[in-house]
Amino acid sequence: MALTLTNFKAIGFDAAPEALHVGDDGLVAAAPVAGAEVIDCGGSWLSPGWCDLHVHVWHGGTDISVRPQEAGRATGVTAMADAGSAGEAAFHGLREYVIEPGQETIRAFLNIGSIGLVACNRVSELVAPDCSIDVDRTIAVVEANRDVICGIKVRASGVITRGWGISPAKIAKRVAEVLDLPLMVHVGEPDPLIDEVLEILTPGDIVTHCFNGKKAGSIGDTPRVFELARRLAGEGVRMDIGHGAASFSFDMARRALAEGLRPFSISTDLHLRNIKGPVHDLATTMSKLLAVGLPVAEVVACVSERPRPVLGLGARDGCVPGSRADFTVFDLSERREVATDSLGATLEIDRFFEPKMTVIGASAQPAARRGA
Structure with missing residues (x-):
């Protein structure tokens, strides 16, 4: 009507x-x-419709994902990106059962790990160097689904890499380069160190969990690391909030804003383990950024004109x-x-x-x- x-x-x-x-x-x-x-x-x-650049909505395909309706219109969100719930092995299911039926615009960052987050953190998608990443199949899945895949995702933190160090992130970056897509990289506890990860990124890539407060895994660890993050952000590397259950610190956010490092986008990392708190929804996450000093217009930009083009949507028009x-x-x-x-x-x-x-x-x- x-x-x-x-x-x-x-x-x-x-x-x-x-x-x-x-x-x-x-x-x-x-x-x-x-x-x-x-x-x-x-x-x-x-x-413009609110866009959440980091959610997990492959419900039933992973043990942490919410239903897309729980991340979407009911809480003001009209577009979202599933951030690595599926790797190449199960992406067809994410597309058929989540992306295509959705009322909202749903896109995906394809996990570099073939199994994705089927048993999140209990079975790492990077469990073993000899079987976790299939470059050829990953590229083939992206080429067959370019209309809905908006980038490559890698989780570059110690609980996931389990001794691989920086190697999975480097592989994911090379695959993203081959496909001419941005890389979204989850940062957290070492190994690898956050500066090792930042150093491989180029303009258009996305650092999610940018204001986490993890020791030895935060941009606030040292003045040198913070300056590296601030320089890269100025050059076009995109800093994304990705609140999550373990990845957002009020103190780190306040410090970053005070020292001139502002987020590109505000996202939730919404999943079953944080939907009842501390995340709840995108509006609550936006309100937290407002409370630590980000102006209203910029908060709105961080969920609309900035992230929407990543999903192929109009920004201000x-x-x-x-x-x-x-x-x-x-x-x-x-x-x-x-x-x-x-x-x-x-x-x-x-x-x-x-x-x-x-x-x-x-x-x-x-x-x-x-x-x-």
């Missing part, structure tokens, strides 16, 4: 009309459409007639709640992003924040 959205404050667009018209075909229209349902947004904000409707309507509420980071530190937050509705094509659905 055609829609007309009225009474909103636009943010994150090059130009936005006072009212938005969406035809029966789901495309933004230049003028009102006969018979359209009129939706009064009540003075709320309207932005979503109000242009002929484009597919893809919006999030939200409020900024003043309320006090205590939020928790991944290290157990707490922070009293007094302003929260509160999603109210998503519009995807000619479909409008209510949305709400899950919790703090």
Whole structure:
């Protein structure tokens, strides 16, 4: 059914009309459409649809993934990237059962480890050098699924690499280069050291868990490592929050912002082990970044105009007639709640992003924040 959205404050667009018209075909229209349902947004904000660049939604294919609906429209998210739940061996299932049926735009970073996260951390996808990575099959799967695969994923931390050190990250980087795709690299506890990982990255690559507070695994370990991260970010390496159950520190985030290192994107790393806390949802994660000093407009940019192009979506031009409707309507509420980071530190937050509705094509659905 055609829609007309009225009474909103636009943010994150090059130009936005006072009212938005969406035809029966789901495309933004230049003028009102006969018979359209009129939706009064009540003075709320309207932005390009929120994008979560790091989720795990291969439910049933891994032991940690949530259903895509739990990461998506119900909490204000219209687009997401599954970050390495599937490797080449099972990607066909992720595509058929998650990506293709999804209401939201769902893309994937293909795990360099063939088995992906089927038994996450109990059985590492990099369990053995002689059988964990199949370069030829990985390349073949990407070539056959370029419409939905947006990059390569590698987890470069000691609990995963188990003695491989930097080698899996180097292999993943070479595969990404061969395919002309970005590499998303999970950073954490050594081995390898975080500076070893940073040194192989080039503009367009993504460092997820960028503000983790792990000892010997954080950009804040030494002044030299922090300066390396800040220089790379300035050159176009993308720093992604990737909150997760163990990978976001209020203190590290405050320090980074104070010293001029800002995230490219805000993402949740949402999965079964953090959906009930400390992560909850994207809106809560956004509110945490707001609380540690990132301005409202930049928080919105970190979930819209910056990450959306990684998934092949428009950035600031979503109000242009002929484009597919893809919006999030939200409020900024003043309320006090205590939020928790991944290290157990707490922070009293007094302003929260509160999603109210998503519009995807000619479909409008209510949305709400899950919790703090």
